[in-house]
Amino acid sequence: MATVVDSANKEANERTLANKNFTVVFVLGGPGSGKGTQCANIVQHFGYSHLSAGDLLRAEMKSGSENGFMIQDMIKEGKIVPSEVTIKLLERAMLESGNDKFLIDGFPRNEENRAAFEAVTGIEPKFILFFECSEEEMQRRLLSRNQGREDDNIETIKKRFKVYMESSLPVIEYYKAKGKVRKIDAARPILEVFEAVRGCFPRGNIKVNQL
Ligand SMILES: Nc1ncnc2c1ncn2[C@@H]1O[C@H](COP(=O)(O)OP(=O)(O)OP(=O)(O)O)[C@@H](O)[C@H]1O
Ligand SMILES: Nc1ccn([C@@H]2O[C@H](COP(=O)(O)O)[C@@H](O)[C@H]2O)c(=O)n1
Ligand SMILES: [Mg+2]
Secondary structure (H helix, E strand, O other), X not given: OOOHHHHHHHHHHHOOOOOOOOEEEEEEEOXXXXXXXXXXXXHHHHOOEEEEHHHHHHHHXXXXXXXXXXXXXXXXXXXXXXXXXXXXXXXXXXXXXXXXXXXXXXXXXXXXXXXXXXXXXXXXXXXXXXXXXXXXXHHHHHHOOOOOOOOOOHHHHHHHHXXXXXXXXXXXXXXXXXXXXXXXXXXXXXXXXXXXXXXXXXHHHOOHHHO
């Protein structure tokens, strides 16, 4: 017979990622390499949910949360928000999605992000999609993105490139050593990049209406 403790444990479990058996693909690459663009294509074809850490932080910033000003300052400076904040947002989005497979875009951004996510969620990514692109091309794309982002100005872009080189590339190296990185040449036109991306997802994952 189920006890009060059993049902409290069950409820607590439903509010955490424990025992959920979720599939996670981390989508990494420099600022403007095309992560968001390609994630939208993957969602259409393979039924994943797309969670952009940057988008979640921007939504949290605009929600009037107590962390709003801190997040705004960090984004303006191209700095990485403490993992605890970002992981809570990711966890909440995963639990609310109703899906069991996720593209986590722009996360982990540094070693702290990586280790904290693993410790808190116990999730090991299936693989890492890594978009490689030159700074010149990424800068061109960011400066013509026109989405009103406060960090798409040349001063912040330079800071974001520095953080990427110093803090994010080592995370990609970490996963490379584990044989988990699928590197994509992201300097090509969008559809050509997607042709390469497509090859990273097994056919079994194609949505029924795409067959
Ligand atoms: N292969 C491509 N060729 C040309 N332009 C592209 C390509 N991929 C994306 N873009 C454009 O470049 C800009 C940046 O793309 P996107 O927002 O997908 O990058 P991102 O990696 O998510 O950037 P960020 O890290 O800043 O969030 C957008 O305006 C997008 O339309
Ligand atoms: N794991 C992360 C991801 C993002 N940020 C902050 O958001 C900015 C924008 O991120 P995009 O992926 O949308 O480019 C980024 O420069 C960081 O300030 C973060 O702190 N941690
Ligand atoms: Mg993006």
